[in-house]
Amino acid sequence: MAGTNMDLLRFATAGSVDDGKSTLIGRLLLDSKSIFEDQLEAVEATSEAKGYDYTDLALLTDGLRSEREQGITIDVAYRYFATPNRKFIIADTPGHVQYTRNMVTGASTADLGLVLVDARQGLTEQSRRHAVILSLLRVPHLVLAVNKMDLVDFDQSVYDKIYAEFTQFATKLNVPDLEVIPISALQGDNVVTRSENMPWYSGPTLMHHLEHVHVASDRDLIDARFPVQYVIRPKSDEFHDYRGYAGQVAGGVLKPGDEVVVLPSGMTSKISKIDLFDQEITEAFPPMSVTVHLEDDVDVSRGDMIARVKNAPTPSQDIDAMICWMTTAPLQPRQKLAIKHTTRTGRALVKDIQYRLDVNTLHRDQETKELGVNEIGRVTLRTTVPLLADPYSKNRTTGSFILIDEATGVTVGAGMING
Amino acid sequence: MSQTHSDYRLSQLDQLEAESIHIFREVAAEFEKPVLMFSGGKDSIVMLRLAEKAFYPAKIPFSILQVDTGLDFPEVMETRDRWVARLGVNLVVASIDDAIKNGIIPDAAKISRNRLQIPTLLNAIEENGFTAAFGGGRRDEEKARAKERVYSHRDEFGQWDPKNQRPELWSLYNGRLHEGEHMRIFPISNWTELDVWDYIGREGIEIPSIYYSHQRRVFVRDGMLMSETPLNPLREGEVVEERTVRFRTCGDITLTGCVESTASTIAEIIDEVAVARKTERGATRGDDRFSEAAMEDRKKEGYF
DSSP states (O other), rough: THHHHHHTEEEEEOOTTSSSSHHHHHHHHHTOOSSSSSHHHHHHHHHHTTTTTSSHHHHOOOOSHHHHHHHOOSSSSEEEEEOOSEEEEEOOOSSSSSSSHHHHHHHHHHHEEEEETTTTOSOOOOOOOOOHHHHHHOOOOOEEEOGGGGGGGGGGHHHHHHHHHHHHHHHTOOEEEEEEEETTTTTTBTBBBBBBSSSOOOOOOHHHHHOOOOOGGGGGOOSSSSEEEEOOOOSSSTTTOOOOOEEOOBSSSOTTTEEEEEEEEEEEEEEEEEETTEEEOBBBBBOOEEHHHHSSOOOOOTTEEEEETTOOOEEEEEEEEEEEEEEEEEBBBBBBEEEEEEEEEEEEEEEEEEEEOOOOTEEEOOOOBOOOOEEEEEEEEEEEEEEOOOTTTTTTTTTTTEEOOOOTTTHHHHHHHHO | OOSSSSSOOHHHHHHHHHHHHHHHHHHHHHHHHEEEEEEEEEHHHHHHHHHHHHHSSSSSSSSSEEEOOOOOHHHHHHHHHHHHHHHHOOOOOEEEEHHHHSSSOOOTTTTOOOHHHHHHHHHHHHHHHHSSOOOOOTSOOOTTTOOSSSSSOOOOOOOGGGGGGOOOOTTOOOOOOOOOOEEOOOOOTTTTHHHHHHHHHHOOOOOOOOGGGGEEEEEEETTTTEOOTTTTTTOTTOEEEEEEEESOHHHTTTBBEEOOOOOOOOHHHHHHHHHHHSSSSHHBBBBGGGGGTHHHHHHHHHOO
């Protein structure tokens, strides 16, 4: 079957309002034949009715009535396309006012971040900010697409200057893999097909890079982490003694026979078998959803974590983390919030706001004692339940959490644990 | 799945499956009373299969809810009954006819039954006290759906507020609710039409026979091929003829068109879907043709 052996790349796009992001996405979708005739016809008809000179591909991606009315993208949208070897999920994040919170949302699950800059403008505050956020979120691959090369006569020196400036800036960030590609989204140069207008560029086209960037090695396959999600106990004669711990592997490789510890109780046992639906399997690794069985009848419930005896996180109620604050009422010391970390929930008290990070300059502002909407800062929390956490830099699943306002039920913060 | 993985890679279909199963388990663990909304179409059936896998060998720990429009294809109802019997799940049917009879919704003969599904569904959710309702919506279906979260919050009127959605980070879903509110859950958000077909093929999943090529008495309406049925009287100038067709979606028989096709196996359907130049909804769903925002408007009111 077509998709059975394909792999998956999730990427988040970022860029200022007029950098041509919608056009680029439209181009990727169009050239990978992921736009259907009826969708294109609808967009053409709307463009014509609005009196535009050209088909506005942004209409394809702006899905909400109010977005089309205002001509802006309000919220993250997810889009899909595939080439013969790979399926792509794009988290299309808006460049507008609410950038940080939406970018964090899109980047949280991304393997790759795509930042667009306008070749005429060069690096802007916005492009630096996007790169900082992608790096904070530990998105392992970054692509800087220098767009609108057609408007600077495909001049190599423009590209070289932006390249130099950005690589210089990136040394301050954690960007393990960077690619800088000169493109014209409007004309299709170096998007899917190699540009004849830029013979001086010898790197990959954007599509080629997206198709070939190696993402499998980005997961932690060393430190076994299995947050227990659900205990499966069938009340049936056939499976009378069945007691399995269901969950999604968050790190490492689990195998029958492994000596394991159940946290936070600290009880030890051995994995007796691992089920994937009705099959017994010999190993489980991220992001598989499986059911683990233990040799001993230890008490295990949702919120617990199974790890290796000699390699387990230390349960802790004192958390030091970077927080992206997402709501208008500011985060303040002494505030109490609900916290969700893996399958564990509890409450958290804000003990201290150490600093607010200026995402433009990377300056740490230690004077401000609160975080406003879309601001990022370093915070210490005290939680009611111990978290079974790793540093975010080591594991994006066991190192992340969300904060919830208990009165409104809304997710108000995204946290990344420092190590 | 093979027994050893030298490179520890999961195919995209396995990744999607793992993500969906994670969502099913998360909801079952955190919500008081979930329910799976079931239309009988291919997406709902894939959802049933995923739910079966998520809790195996235990039974699926929630009921399934079907809104009976009175206009469903008989082949779809037969498939539904076989799945319900095989899985031993509890089926709740919310019937539009009953809702009209009981005065819950007006008997407005001129309103499409598609729209009457909304109050019928919301009433069933409220009456049964369901706090989470799984739906088979996919983000690739429609541009309003591309904006939808996996956990989609609904207020006490069942309304979706697209401008005020909760941020959704990592795989940390927030299921907090106030009294009277509920959550719509979309475990196959990230699947495309092709993924669904690949999965049906890989898993050997039974789907209604109308998805496969068959002979059917049809007529042309609004550019779509519609089934001849007493539920959908012919209008002037419409002529019935027999053609070789199949369906790409299963909905209300009076609004769901079919396409000419000889694809009679999953492999042939996949070949056809892979080169299709029209979306499944654009090609065969009359209900999405009312306006550019038809889906968004219905979703705001509580449609799934």
